[in-house]
């Protein structure tokens with residue numbers, strides 16, 4: 001709460017974010033106070049403290065800035081990207097530069113030389129969603145190369161349509177009410193980390209997953225946490241921990257499947273009626289095709305889970321109402337398509353798909369909305385993206401390949417993509433030095449295009465590695481509506497304070513650029529902020545009314561601040577309708593059934609994605625015979641921030657050790673290296689090295705180290721590939737190959753490293769602004 005003298009008035013303003021809807025207090029001089037929870041939310045996230053702290057942080061970008069040598073000699077300055085000073089310029093100067101660069105590059109190299117597939121979570125809000133306004137702007141201006149897929153569940157997104165005819169991964173979950181009523185045994189591959197349910201893409205109002213975990217505990221559901229980390233389940237759940245080697249989940253599932261098949265515990269009738277291709281898979285499972293039965297003993301060798309445990313678990317799964325759940329992290333690894341396919345296959349063998357609380361479920365615990373009682377496809381206020389005449393797309397994890405190897409081809413999902421020659425990158429609402437892997441290689445790629453333009457609120461790595469940086473507002477500085485895909489609320493996000501410094505809304509920046517480029521009217525359609533919010537709301541409301549809901553008129557909604565769609569009372573098991581009538585409710589696969597063998601995938605002839613689920617050895621894992629580095633590094637989602645967002649806020653800073661992102665390590669591994677908690681270390685492999693500080697834990701299996709993602713990238717020599725990273729950003733050591741030719745998705749969880757003591761670490765400088773100087777014209781607003 002803001003301290004205030006007697007005359008100061010304190011206002012309470014409602015806002016919303018990816019981590020929840022909440023109120024903030026602000027006095028009449030605009031000083032921000034604390035935050036307060038909304039009555040709807042029984043478990044508000046502590047992350048809410050972050051934005052009130054950072055809205056006026058010294059890290060805010062006050063005005064437009066241009067990289068110094070870009071201003072002097074654009075053509076020769078690419079390689080300086082990331083190592084220059086910045087020159088603060090006027091808005092007019094910065095916008096003229098952008099206008100000229102876009103026009104020049106489009107006329108010299110065509111629209112296919114503009115990359116607008118900007119990846120990133122940006123902020124909540126349906127109008128000021130920066131990647132969407134960017135796409136609207138670039139599309140109306142002639143087109144741009146877009147991205148395909150996502151970092152979150154990209155492998156699942158690609159394989160699931162072949163197997164079950166659906167790619168709506170966040171919706172492929174068993175509703176929680178059916179779990180607590182029916183499930184007896186829940187086998188969680190990759191756990192269900194409670195910390196991750198603070199978040200939802202686009203935001204959440206409720207954080208009810210915590211209650212559902214508690215109810216599952218009360219219902220005495222037996223939980224098996226299959227994960228290298230014991231921390232991956234909520235403390236109220238009862239059960240056992242199977243600390244397998246990372247990336248070996250498929251081998252464990254095959255061992256379970258083998259036990260079911262050889263003890264005839266599998267549901268032959270289900271497999272015949274609802275699936276195709278089990279016989280081909282069984283030939284592989286029993287070793288008829290390759291001479292290697294995938295027995296529990298075979299799986300034990302690979303996973304280091306004892307064979308007797310695997311056999312006992314398989315028997316228990318066959319005799320219980322069993323839910324096989326897989327977290328998204330498990331597929332963020334090389335051959336990440338396979339665990340998704342094998343999860344469905346194992347559930348099909350148990351014959352419980354479509355039963356209440358049985359079968360399979362993806363992403364429990366990944367984000368707040370998964371498994372919540374929710375109507376599918378509620379209408380949402382939306383800013384139309386508009387057309388994109390360019391049809392060339394890039395799989396999201398392959399951006400470095402494209403920038404480094406224009407003109408080359410890439411096998412992808414049964415097609416051959418040709419890499420465009422990207423000359424201009426426009427990036428808003430994402431942090432490429434967070435989401436991309438193998439950052440040293442990525443940096444070389446990022447230094448290739450002629451121009452990189454970024455809008456950012458803060459001087460973070462995304463801004464520091466751009467040529468032209470425009471200061472963007474945060475959600476506190478504008479009006480918007482939250483209406484997220486996995487939530488049943490519309491929330492008014494009211495402006496809390498005026499824009500900080502000279503920052504502007506992304507929407508308004510593109511409105512002015514569109515105007516300068518001659519299509520201002522097409523971009524704005526004559527509407528400003530509140531006009532768009534009203535228009536977007538009215539369209540969604542009209543659809544909602546045809547579906548029988550009664551959201552009020554816009555003015556009343558804006559006044560009240562929230563509209564809640566009723567929670568459904570009836571819950572349908574995932575694939576329940578298919579089980580009830582597989583002919584009428586056939587799946588959208590070629591056969592209309594669950595495909596355990598896919599003829600389509602067979603036709604691609606991909607060795608890294610065979611036509612039925614299979615164990616494929618990852619390039620780097622603890623069981624590799626010739627492994628060069630001894631420890632498997634997992635880089636999970638952070639509990640005290642959202643990716644790299646809010647990293648400079650108190651909660652995240654307090655989680656660091658001596659300013660470095662901590663590296664969890666088992667007692668054995670620490671002792672073997674003479675390390676104890678608090679020691680500063682260098683974590684490295686052939687791709688790079690970062691500084692971290694050790695936190696010795698009893699919750700990790702040995703051979704595995706773990707660091708949260710999101711520490712702001714902080715190279716010792718900015719702009720130099722292979723520079724030491726000083727803050728603890730794991731992506732300097734992760735690899736940037738695709739999961740397989742099918743999805744070409746990212747595989748951040750497949751990486752081996754070594755850890756050694758670091759006695760004189762260089763100081764951490766991630767939260768310093770770059771050197772700034774002022775151009776003569778900068779005072780013009």
Ligand SMILES: Nc1nc2c(c(=O)[nH]1)N[C@H]1C(S)=C(S)[C@@H](COP(=O)(O)OP(=O)(O)OC[C@H]3O[C@@H](n4cnc5c(=O)[nH]c(N)nc54)[C@H](O)[C@@H]3O)O[C@H]1N2
Nearest residue numbers: 120121122123151152429430431435455635643644645748
């Ligand atoms: N090693 C490893 N790497 C990973 C992962 C992993 O598990 N391991 N996970 C991956 C996954 S699943 C994801 S989703 C990605 C996430 O990667 P990103 O989505 O790129 O991460 P964020 O930090 O959320 O980046 C959002 C950026 O948008 C900025 N921003 C916020 N609001 C606004 C706005 O209104 N306007 C503008 N212009 N900018 C704004 C923020 O300041 C921030 O820089 O990371 C991936 N990277």
Ligand SMILES: Nc1nc2c(c(=O)[nH]1)N[C@H]1C(S)=C(S)[C@@H](COP(=O)(O)OP(=O)(O)OC[C@H]3O[C@@H](n4cnc5c(=O)[nH]c(N)nc54)[C@H](O)[C@@H]3O)O[C@H]1N2
Nearest residue numbers: 152190196226227229246247327328329366636637642643
């Ligand atoms: N607080 C917070 N919550 C978030 C986010 C955030 O940044 N902060 N990000 C959000 C986003 S964008 C996403 S996509 C989701 C991601 O949700 P997840 O992918 O589920 O989350 P992670 O934390 O990456 O991974 C969960 C656990 O998987 C385990 N694991 C890793 N590799 C393996 C493996 O090979 N096998 C097995 N069995 N287990 C493994 C690790 O122990 C890890 O703790 O989280 C969302 N929630």
Ligand SMILES: [Mo]
Nearest residue numbers: 150151152153
């Ligand atoms: Mo994600």
